[in-house]
């Protein structure tokens with residue numbers, strides 16, 4: 215059910231995974247999106263940020279396995295969203311006339327790799 219909701223959405227918040235139809239506003243970044251609710255949460259986190267924060271990757275800050283296991287499907291969904299967004303941007307580049315060579319160069323990969331990854335052809 216959740217996956218059909220996500221696939222019918224134009225975009226979903228990369229942080230809470232709510233579809234654009236369920237949030238007031240969705241701000242787009244490079245392959246990611248953030249909703250107004252998550253912006254507000256970010257504002258609160260920044261406002262209440264302690265003076266010194268350990269410089270660790272988010273997964274290194276987790277200290278119990280349940281927290282890590284809860285994060286895995288969320289990170290996986292965000293990864294799928296970013297990949298779908300990248301594919302959408304590549305298809306748009308193609309529709310606007312970009313060659314596979316130029317797309318490959320932009321992504322720092324070969325023309326062949328870009329074509330294999332994004333063309334949908336085999």
Ligand SMILES: [Zn+2]
Pocket residue numbers: 227228229230231232248249250251252
């Ligand atoms: Zn959100």
